[in-house]
Amino acid sequence: MYLRNGRIGVLDLSSGKASEQGYSEDRGLDDSSSIAVAEALATEHGQDSIVFGTGVLTGSFVPAACAGIVRAGGSGGSKIMPLMGFAGFELKLTGFDFIVLKGKAPGQGYVWARDGQLEFVAAPDMRALSSWGRTDKVRSEQGDAKIQVASCGPWGDACLKASQLVVNYWGGEDKVGTASALGAKNVLAVAFRGMGELELSEPDKHFEDSILLMREHLTTLGMSSGLASFYPNLARDDFSGLVHRLVGCYGCPYPCRTYLKTEEEPRELRLVAKEPGYLHYDAAALSKAFDMGIDARTACKILSACAKAGAEPVTVLSHCASLGKRIDLELVSAVLSKPSDIAPSGARNFEDSFPDQATYDACLGLGLCPRYWAKAGFDFEAVSEYAKSALGRPLK
Amino acid sequence: MSSSIILHIDDKADYFGLVLKTKSGGLVLARPEGVSEGQQAPGSGGPGAKPILLREPCDLCGGKAKCAKVCPTGCIMVVD
Secondary structure (H helix, E strand, O other), X not given: OOXXXXXXXXXXXXXXXXXXXXXXXXXOOOOOOHHHHHHHHHHHHOOOOEEEEEOOOOOOOOOOOXXXXXXXXXXXXXXXXXXXXXXXXXXXXXXXXXXXXXXXXXXXXXXXXXXXXXEXXXXXXXXXXXXXXXXXXXXXXXXXXXXXXXXXXXXXXXXXXXXXXXXXXXXXOOOOOHHHHHHHOOEEEEEEEOOOOOOXXXXXXXXXXXXXXXXXXXXXXXXXXXXXXXXXXXXXXXXXXXXXXXXXXXXXXXXXXXXXXXXXXXXXXXXXXXXXXXXXXXXXXXHHHHHOOOOHHHHHHHHXXXXXXXXXXXXXXXXXXXOOOOOOHHHHHHXXXXXXXXXXXXXXXXXXXXXXXXXXXXXXXXXXXXXXHHHHOOOHHHHHHHHHHHHOOOOO | OXXXXXXXXXXXXXXXXXXXXXXXXXXXXXXXXXXXXXXXXXXXXXXXOOOHHHOOOOOHHHHOOXXXXXXXXXXXXXXX
Protein backbone atom coordinates (compact mmCIF):
# COMPACT_ATOMS: atom_id res chain seq x y z
CA MET A 1 0.00 0.00 0.00
CA TYR A 2 1.27 3.41 -0.91
CA LEU A 3 1.00 6.35 1.47
CA ARG A 4 -0.01 3.98 4.25
CA ASN A 5 1.93 2.26 6.99
CA GLY A 6 -0.42 -0.69 7.08
CA ARG A 7 -0.74 -0.59 10.85
CA ILE A 8 -3.34 0.44 13.37
CA GLY A 9 -2.19 0.94 16.95
CA VAL A 10 -4.62 -0.01 19.70
CA LEU A 11 -3.97 1.10 23.27
CA ASP A 12 -6.11 -0.36 26.01
CA LEU A 13 -5.85 2.36 28.61
CA SER A 14 -7.34 0.13 31.31
CA SER A 15 -4.43 -2.30 31.19
CA GLY A 16 -1.84 -0.12 29.51
CA LYS A 17 -1.36 -2.82 26.87
CA ALA A 18 -0.70 -1.79 23.30
CA SER A 19 -1.41 -4.00 20.33
CA GLU A 20 -1.41 -3.71 16.60
CA GLN A 21 -3.72 -4.73 13.85
CA GLY A 22 -3.07 -4.63 10.17
CA TYR A 23 -4.55 -1.95 8.03
CA SER A 24 -5.22 -3.13 4.54
CA GLU A 25 -7.92 -3.06 1.98
CA ASP A 26 -8.76 -6.71 2.62
CA ARG A 27 -9.98 -5.71 6.07
CA GLY A 28 -12.83 -4.15 4.19
CA LEU A 29 -11.90 -0.63 5.25
CA ASP A 30 -12.54 1.79 2.42
CA ASP A 31 -9.63 4.18 2.60
CA SER A 32 -11.31 7.05 0.82
CA SER A 33 -12.39 8.44 4.18
CA SER A 34 -10.48 8.42 7.42
CA ILE A 35 -13.77 9.31 9.08
CA ALA A 36 -15.39 6.11 7.84
CA VAL A 37 -12.39 4.05 8.92
CA ALA A 38 -12.46 5.67 12.36
CA GLU A 39 -16.14 4.84 12.70
CA ALA A 40 -15.48 1.24 11.70
CA LEU A 41 -12.72 1.01 14.31
CA ALA A 42 -15.02 2.48 16.95
CA THR A 43 -17.63 -0.13 16.08
CA GLU A 44 -14.98 -2.79 16.56
CA HIS A 45 -13.42 -1.45 19.76
CA GLY A 46 -16.32 0.31 21.43
CA GLN A 47 -18.22 3.49 20.70
CA ASP A 48 -16.48 5.31 23.52
CA SER A 49 -13.12 4.70 21.85
CA ILE A 50 -11.18 7.71 20.67
CA VAL A 51 -9.59 7.28 17.27
CA PHE A 52 -6.75 9.40 15.94
CA GLY A 53 -6.47 8.92 12.20
CA THR A 54 -4.93 10.05 8.96
CA GLY A 55 -6.35 10.35 5.48
CA VAL A 56 -5.02 8.33 2.60
CA LEU A 57 -3.47 11.49 1.13
CA THR A 58 -2.16 12.92 4.41
CA GLY A 59 1.51 13.58 3.89
CA SER A 60 1.36 13.38 0.10
CA PHE A 61 2.50 16.22 -2.17
CA VAL A 62 -1.08 17.15 -3.00
CA PRO A 63 -1.45 20.74 -1.77
CA ALA A 64 -2.54 21.10 1.85
CA ALA A 65 -2.55 17.34 2.45
CA CYS A 66 -1.97 17.99 6.13
CA ALA A 67 -5.14 16.83 7.79
CA GLY A 68 -5.75 14.08 10.25
CA ILE A 69 -8.81 13.55 12.39
CA VAL A 70 -9.78 12.73 15.93
CA ARG A 71 -12.99 10.81 16.41
CA ALA A 72 -14.58 10.74 19.83
CA GLY A 73 -17.85 9.07 20.70
CA GLY A 74 -20.23 8.51 23.50
CA SER A 75 -23.88 8.80 24.33
CA GLY A 76 -24.31 11.87 22.13
CA GLY A 77 -22.98 10.12 19.04
CA SER A 78 -19.63 10.43 17.38
CA LYS A 79 -17.87 13.72 16.80
CA ILE A 80 -14.99 14.53 14.52
CA MET A 81 -12.36 17.20 14.90
CA PRO A 82 -9.72 17.94 12.27
CA LEU A 83 -6.06 17.69 13.20
CA MET A 84 -4.17 20.36 11.31
CA GLY A 85 -0.75 22.00 11.26
CA PHE A 86 1.91 19.31 11.23
CA ALA A 87 0.09 17.08 13.67
CA GLY A 88 -1.81 14.98 11.12
CA PHE A 89 1.31 14.33 9.08
CA GLU A 90 3.41 13.58 12.13
CA LEU A 91 0.80 11.08 13.27
CA LYS A 92 1.27 9.17 10.04
CA LEU A 93 5.03 9.23 10.45
CA THR A 94 4.73 7.43 13.78
CA GLY A 95 4.17 4.28 11.74
CA PHE A 96 0.46 4.07 12.57
CA ASP A 97 -2.28 5.08 10.17
CA PHE A 98 -4.77 5.09 13.02
CA ILE A 99 -4.50 4.95 16.78
CA VAL A 100 -7.37 3.66 18.88
CA LEU A 101 -7.62 4.59 22.57
CA LYS A 102 -10.02 2.31 24.41
CA GLY A 103 -10.95 1.84 28.06
CA LYS A 104 -10.00 4.21 30.85
CA ALA A 105 -6.60 4.67 32.42
CA PRO A 106 -6.48 4.00 36.18
CA GLY A 107 -4.52 7.23 36.70
CA GLN A 108 -3.76 10.34 34.74
CA GLY A 109 -1.07 10.61 32.14
CA TYR A 110 -0.45 11.01 28.43
CA VAL A 111 -0.37 8.81 25.36
CA TRP A 112 2.99 8.69 23.61
CA ALA A 113 3.24 7.33 20.08
CA ARG A 114 6.49 7.26 18.17
CA ASP A 115 8.18 5.10 15.57
CA GLY A 116 5.81 2.16 15.84
CA GLN A 117 5.58 2.26 19.62
CA LEU A 118 2.54 3.22 21.61
CA GLU A 119 2.33 3.64 25.37
CA PHE A 120 0.57 5.37 28.21
CA VAL A 121 2.90 7.42 30.37
CA ALA A 122 1.66 8.00 33.91
CA ALA A 123 1.97 11.68 34.79
CA PRO A 124 -0.32 12.58 37.68
CA ASP A 125 1.51 15.86 38.27
CA MET A 126 0.63 16.99 34.77
CA ARG A 127 -2.91 17.80 35.81
CA ALA A 128 -1.69 20.95 37.56
CA LEU A 129 -0.37 22.30 34.26
CA SER A 130 -2.11 24.30 31.58
CA SER A 131 -2.29 22.87 28.07
CA TRP A 132 0.83 24.89 27.22
CA GLY A 133 2.67 23.53 30.24
CA ARG A 134 1.72 20.00 29.24
CA THR A 135 3.13 20.47 25.76
CA ASP A 136 6.35 21.79 27.27
CA LYS A 137 6.48 18.91 29.75
CA VAL A 138 6.05 16.19 27.13
CA ARG A 139 8.69 17.74 24.89
CA SER A 140 11.09 18.20 27.76
CA GLU A 141 10.48 14.73 29.21
CA GLN A 142 10.84 12.96 25.88
CA GLY A 143 13.74 15.15 24.82
CA ASP A 144 12.45 16.43 21.52
CA ALA A 145 11.06 19.89 20.89
CA LYS A 146 9.41 18.74 17.67
CA ILE A 147 6.93 16.36 19.27
CA GLN A 148 3.38 17.15 18.23
CA VAL A 149 1.19 17.39 21.30
CA ALA A 150 -2.58 17.56 21.51
CA SER A 151 -3.31 18.67 25.07
CA CYS A 152 -6.33 19.00 27.25
CA GLY A 153 -6.40 21.76 29.81
CA PRO A 154 -8.27 21.92 33.10
CA TRP A 155 -11.57 22.19 31.22
CA GLY A 156 -10.94 18.93 29.41
CA ASP A 157 -9.82 17.22 32.62
CA ALA A 158 -13.15 18.19 34.14
CA CYS A 159 -14.90 16.52 31.18
CA LEU A 160 -16.71 19.71 30.24
CA LYS A 161 -18.45 19.82 26.90
CA ALA A 162 -17.17 23.38 26.40
CA SER A 163 -13.56 22.17 26.50
CA GLN A 164 -11.25 22.15 23.51
CA LEU A 165 -8.25 20.03 22.65
CA VAL A 166 -5.29 22.29 21.99
CA VAL A 167 -2.77 21.28 19.36
CA ASN A 168 0.76 22.52 20.04
CA TYR A 169 -0.42 25.48 22.09
CA TRP A 170 -3.06 26.66 19.63
CA GLY A 171 -6.81 26.26 19.54
CA GLY A 172 -9.22 26.15 16.64
CA GLU A 173 -9.63 22.53 15.59
CA ASP A 174 -11.73 21.19 18.45
CA LYS A 175 -15.24 22.56 18.34
CA VAL A 176 -16.82 19.32 19.48
CA GLY A 177 -15.43 18.81 22.98
CA THR A 178 -12.91 16.10 22.12
CA ALA A 179 -10.90 17.14 25.16
CA SER A 180 -13.75 16.13 27.45
CA ALA A 181 -13.73 12.62 25.95
CA LEU A 182 -10.00 12.34 26.61
CA GLY A 183 -10.48 13.73 30.11
CA ALA A 184 -13.02 10.99 30.80
CA LYS A 185 -10.29 8.46 30.01
CA ASN A 186 -7.72 10.17 32.26
CA VAL A 187 -5.73 11.14 29.19
CA LEU A 188 -4.26 14.60 29.65
CA ALA A 189 -2.47 14.79 26.31
CA VAL A 190 -1.64 12.73 23.24
CA ALA A 191 1.81 13.13 21.73
CA PHE A 192 3.33 11.78 18.54
CA ARG A 193 6.58 11.88 16.69
CA GLY A 194 8.08 9.61 14.10
CA MET A 195 10.66 9.25 11.43
CA GLY A 196 8.62 7.00 9.19
CA GLU A 197 8.87 7.15 5.44
CA LEU A 198 5.95 6.81 3.10
CA GLU A 199 6.18 5.03 -0.22
CA LEU A 200 4.77 6.57 -3.37
CA SER A 201 3.84 4.72 -6.53
CA GLU A 202 5.53 7.21 -8.87
CA PRO A 203 7.34 9.74 -6.71
CA ASP A 204 8.62 12.00 -9.48
CA LYS A 205 5.32 12.06 -11.33
CA HIS A 206 3.41 12.70 -8.14
CA PHE A 207 5.79 15.54 -7.30
CA GLU A 208 5.47 17.13 -10.75
CA ASP A 209 1.68 16.67 -10.85
CA SER A 210 1.30 18.22 -7.44
CA ILE A 211 3.46 21.21 -8.32
CA LEU A 212 1.36 21.83 -11.40
CA LEU A 213 -1.77 21.69 -9.28
CA MET A 214 -0.31 24.02 -6.67
CA ARG A 215 0.74 26.53 -9.34
CA GLU A 216 -2.74 26.38 -10.85
CA HIS A 217 -4.24 27.12 -7.47
CA LEU A 218 -1.87 29.98 -6.76
CA THR A 219 -2.55 31.53 -10.13
CA THR A 220 -6.19 31.79 -9.10
CA LEU A 221 -5.71 32.55 -5.42
CA GLY A 222 -2.69 34.86 -5.54
CA MET A 223 -0.68 35.38 -2.37
CA SER A 224 -2.27 34.71 0.97
CA SER A 225 -2.84 37.44 3.51
CA GLY A 226 -3.44 34.83 6.15
CA LEU A 227 -6.75 34.35 7.89
CA ALA A 228 -8.08 37.58 6.42
CA SER A 229 -7.81 36.03 2.94
CA PHE A 230 -10.44 33.53 4.02
CA TYR A 231 -12.47 35.78 6.32
CA PRO A 232 -12.58 39.39 5.05
CA ASN A 233 -14.22 40.56 8.30
CA LEU A 234 -10.88 39.95 9.98
CA ALA A 235 -9.07 42.40 7.71
CA ARG A 236 -9.02 45.17 10.32
CA ASP A 237 -6.27 47.63 11.06
CA ASP A 238 -5.85 46.55 14.67
CA PHE A 239 -5.50 42.92 13.52
CA SER A 240 -3.15 43.49 10.58
CA GLY A 241 -1.05 45.86 12.68
CA LEU A 242 -0.08 43.00 14.98
CA VAL A 243 0.70 40.41 12.29
CA HIS A 244 4.18 38.99 12.61
CA ARG A 245 4.01 36.25 10.00
CA LEU A 246 1.88 33.62 8.30
CA VAL A 247 2.44 29.96 9.05
CA GLY A 248 1.50 27.22 6.60
CA CYS A 249 0.38 23.79 7.70
CA TYR A 250 2.18 20.86 6.07
CA GLY A 251 2.07 21.27 2.30
CA CYS A 252 -0.06 24.39 2.28
CA PRO A 253 0.89 27.09 -0.21
CA TYR A 254 -1.83 29.50 0.91
CA PRO A 255 -1.64 29.68 4.69
CA CYS A 256 -4.45 30.84 6.92
CA ARG A 257 -2.55 30.61 10.20
CA THR A 258 -1.62 34.10 11.24
CA TYR A 259 0.72 34.82 14.12
CA LEU A 260 0.05 38.06 15.99
CA LYS A 261 2.55 39.54 18.40
CA THR A 262 1.14 41.31 21.40
CA GLU A 263 4.10 41.35 23.78
CA GLU A 264 6.71 42.88 21.52
CA GLU A 265 7.08 44.81 18.29
CA PRO A 266 5.27 42.84 15.55
CA ARG A 267 7.74 43.93 12.88
CA GLU A 268 10.69 42.62 14.85
CA LEU A 269 11.49 39.28 13.18
CA ARG A 270 13.12 37.75 16.22
CA LEU A 271 10.99 36.49 19.06
CA VAL A 272 12.33 37.67 22.37
CA ALA A 273 9.45 37.46 24.83
CA LYS A 274 8.68 34.04 26.30
CA GLU A 275 5.16 34.13 24.97
CA PRO A 276 5.23 36.81 22.26
CA GLY A 277 1.72 36.34 20.92
CA TYR A 278 -0.74 33.87 19.52
CA LEU A 279 -1.24 31.87 16.33
CA HIS A 280 -4.71 32.46 14.96
CA TYR A 281 -6.72 30.14 12.80
CA ASP A 282 -9.88 30.06 14.88
CA ALA A 283 -11.92 32.35 12.67
CA ALA A 284 -15.10 31.68 14.64
CA ALA A 285 -13.54 32.83 17.91
CA LEU A 286 -11.95 35.92 16.42
CA SER A 287 -15.18 36.88 14.66
CA LYS A 288 -17.08 36.43 17.90
CA ALA A 289 -14.62 38.63 19.77
CA PHE A 290 -14.76 41.35 17.13
CA ASP A 291 -18.56 41.20 17.01
CA MET A 292 -18.53 41.83 20.76
CA GLY A 293 -16.40 44.93 20.30
CA ILE A 294 -13.18 43.40 21.59
CA ASP A 295 -10.01 44.74 19.94
CA ALA A 296 -7.47 42.49 18.27
CA ARG A 297 -4.84 42.76 21.01
CA THR A 298 -7.29 41.81 23.74
CA ALA A 299 -8.75 39.07 21.54
CA CYS A 300 -5.26 37.56 21.21
CA LYS A 301 -4.86 37.46 24.95
CA ILE A 302 -8.33 36.02 25.49
CA LEU A 303 -7.80 33.26 22.93
CA SER A 304 -4.44 32.52 24.43
CA ALA A 305 -5.97 32.21 27.91
CA CYS A 306 -8.72 29.95 26.55
CA ALA A 307 -6.12 27.74 24.85
CA LYS A 308 -4.14 27.39 28.05
CA ALA A 309 -7.28 26.44 29.96
CA GLY A 310 -8.41 24.13 27.17
CA ALA A 311 -11.74 25.92 26.90
CA GLU A 312 -13.62 26.65 23.69
CA PRO A 313 -13.41 30.45 23.26
CA VAL A 314 -16.72 31.14 21.50
CA THR A 315 -18.54 29.43 24.34
CA VAL A 316 -16.49 31.28 26.93
CA LEU A 317 -17.13 34.65 25.26
CA SER A 318 -20.86 33.93 24.96
CA HIS A 319 -20.95 32.98 28.61
CA CYS A 320 -19.12 36.16 29.58
CA ALA A 321 -21.63 38.20 27.58
CA SER A 322 -24.47 36.57 29.50
CA LEU A 323 -22.99 37.83 32.77
CA GLY A 324 -23.79 41.40 31.81
CA LYS A 325 -20.33 42.70 32.69
CA ARG A 326 -17.69 44.44 30.63
CA ILE A 327 -15.87 41.74 28.72
CA ASP A 328 -12.13 41.93 29.13
CA LEU A 329 -9.24 39.61 29.88
CA GLU A 330 -9.86 39.86 33.60
CA LEU A 331 -13.43 38.64 33.31
CA VAL A 332 -12.47 35.86 30.91
CA SER A 333 -9.63 34.77 33.20
CA ALA A 334 -12.03 34.65 36.14
CA VAL A 335 -14.43 32.44 34.17
CA LEU A 336 -11.60 30.20 32.97
CA SER A 337 -10.23 29.75 36.47
CA LYS A 338 -13.40 28.01 37.57
CA PRO A 339 -14.25 25.35 34.98
CA SER A 340 -18.01 25.08 34.89
CA ASP A 341 -20.46 23.08 32.86
CA ILE A 342 -21.67 25.83 30.56
CA ALA A 343 -23.45 24.79 27.41
CA PRO A 344 -21.29 24.68 24.28
CA SER A 345 -22.08 27.41 21.77
CA GLY A 346 -22.08 25.01 18.84
CA ALA A 347 -19.44 27.13 17.12
CA ARG A 348 -17.85 25.75 13.99
CA ASN A 349 -14.53 26.66 12.47
CA PHE A 350 -13.10 24.44 9.73
CA GLU A 351 -16.53 22.79 9.62
CA ASP A 352 -17.93 25.90 7.95
CA SER A 353 -15.47 25.77 5.07
CA PHE A 354 -18.01 24.13 2.77
CA PRO A 355 -21.72 24.82 2.62
CA ASP A 356 -22.50 21.12 3.10
CA GLN A 357 -21.28 18.52 5.54
CA ALA A 358 -20.81 15.81 2.90
CA THR A 359 -18.17 17.76 0.98
CA TYR A 360 -16.44 18.72 4.20
CA ASP A 361 -16.32 15.08 5.27
CA ALA A 362 -15.09 13.93 1.86
CA CYS A 363 -12.30 16.50 1.81
CA LEU A 364 -11.17 16.05 5.41
CA GLY A 365 -11.51 12.28 5.16
CA LEU A 366 -8.92 12.23 2.38
CA GLY A 367 -6.48 14.14 4.56
CA LEU A 368 -6.94 17.48 2.83
CA CYS A 369 -7.48 20.80 4.58
CA PRO A 370 -11.12 21.79 4.08
CA ARG A 371 -10.36 25.49 4.43
CA TYR A 372 -7.75 25.48 1.68
CA TRP A 373 -9.67 23.19 -0.64
CA ALA A 374 -12.91 25.12 -0.27
CA LYS A 375 -10.97 28.14 -1.47
CA ALA A 376 -9.12 26.32 -4.23
CA GLY A 377 -12.15 24.30 -5.35
CA PHE A 378 -12.59 20.73 -4.17
CA ASP A 379 -13.53 18.09 -6.70
CA PHE A 380 -13.20 14.45 -5.64
CA GLU A 381 -12.73 13.18 -9.20
CA ALA A 382 -10.07 15.76 -9.97
CA VAL A 383 -8.18 15.03 -6.76
CA SER A 384 -8.42 11.34 -7.58
CA GLU A 385 -6.57 11.97 -10.83
CA TYR A 386 -3.73 13.66 -8.95
CA ALA A 387 -3.71 10.90 -6.35
CA LYS A 388 -3.11 8.20 -8.97
CA SER A 389 0.60 8.81 -9.19
CA ALA A 390 0.87 8.58 -5.41
CA LEU A 391 -1.37 5.57 -4.85
CA GLY A 392 -0.92 3.70 -8.10
CA ARG A 393 -4.70 3.76 -8.48
CA PRO A 394 -7.50 6.31 -8.40
CA LEU A 395 -9.35 7.01 -5.18
CA LYS A 396 -12.26 4.72 -4.54
CA MET B 1 12.01 10.58 -1.41
CA SER B 2 14.18 12.24 1.17
CA SER B 3 15.57 15.70 1.39
CA SER B 4 18.65 17.57 2.46
CA ILE B 5 16.65 20.57 3.50
CA ILE B 6 14.50 20.65 6.59
CA LEU B 7 12.55 23.06 8.69
CA HIS B 8 14.24 24.63 11.64
CA ILE B 9 11.64 25.40 14.30
CA ASP B 10 13.01 27.38 17.14
CA ASP B 11 10.43 27.74 19.85
CA LYS B 12 6.83 27.49 20.88
CA ALA B 13 5.76 30.20 18.50
CA ASP B 14 6.65 28.06 15.48
CA TYR B 15 9.29 30.57 14.49
CA PHE B 16 10.99 28.88 11.63
CA GLY B 17 13.69 28.79 9.07
CA LEU B 18 15.41 26.22 6.91
CA VAL B 19 18.50 24.10 7.38
CA LEU B 20 20.38 22.83 4.34
CA LYS B 21 23.08 20.19 4.47
CA THR B 22 25.61 21.11 1.83
CA LYS B 23 28.01 18.81 0.03
CA SER B 24 30.96 20.33 1.80
CA GLY B 25 29.45 18.95 5.00
CA GLY B 26 28.58 22.31 6.43
CA LEU B 27 25.11 23.29 7.45
CA VAL B 28 23.45 26.45 6.31
CA LEU B 29 20.75 27.84 8.57
CA ALA B 30 18.45 30.38 6.95
CA ARG B 31 16.18 32.36 9.21
CA PRO B 32 14.16 35.50 8.67
CA GLU B 33 16.85 37.64 10.26
CA GLY B 34 19.66 36.23 8.17
CA VAL B 35 21.87 33.29 7.20
CA SER B 36 24.44 31.52 9.32
CA GLU B 37 26.83 28.84 8.10
CA GLY B 38 29.22 26.20 9.28
CA GLN B 39 27.58 25.35 12.54
CA GLN B 40 25.23 22.64 13.63
CA ALA B 41 21.67 23.80 13.76
CA PRO B 42 20.15 23.55 17.21
CA GLY B 43 17.14 21.54 16.08
CA SER B 44 16.41 18.70 13.74
CA GLY B 45 13.34 20.53 12.54
CA GLY B 46 9.97 19.66 11.18
CA PRO B 47 7.63 16.73 11.44
CA GLY B 48 9.23 13.36 11.24
CA ALA B 49 12.54 14.96 10.55
CA LYS B 50 15.61 12.85 10.82
CA PRO B 51 18.43 14.76 12.39
CA ILE B 52 19.99 16.81 9.65
CA LEU B 53 23.38 15.19 10.11
CA LEU B 54 21.93 11.80 9.10
CA ARG B 55 20.75 13.16 5.80
CA GLU B 56 22.33 13.10 2.41
CA PRO B 57 24.06 16.32 1.47
CA CYS B 58 22.27 18.39 -1.13
CA ASP B 59 23.09 17.58 -4.74
CA LEU B 60 20.50 20.02 -6.09
CA CYS B 61 18.48 17.00 -7.26
CA GLY B 62 20.84 16.60 -10.18
CA GLY B 63 20.48 20.21 -11.23
CA LYS B 64 16.75 20.79 -10.81
CA ALA B 65 16.29 21.51 -7.14
CA LYS B 66 12.88 20.25 -6.10
CA CYS B 67 12.75 22.38 -2.96
CA ALA B 68 13.04 25.53 -5.05
CA LYS B 69 10.42 24.21 -7.44
CA VAL B 70 7.90 23.41 -4.77
CA CYS B 71 8.38 26.60 -2.74
CA PRO B 72 5.11 28.51 -3.26
CA THR B 73 6.50 31.91 -2.38
CA GLY B 74 9.86 31.79 -4.12
CA CYS B 75 11.69 32.01 -0.80
CA ILE B 76 13.91 29.10 -1.83
CA MET B 77 15.97 29.87 -4.92
CA VAL B 78 18.96 28.31 -6.58
CA VAL B 79 21.67 30.90 -7.09
CA ASP B 80 24.71 30.13 -9.23
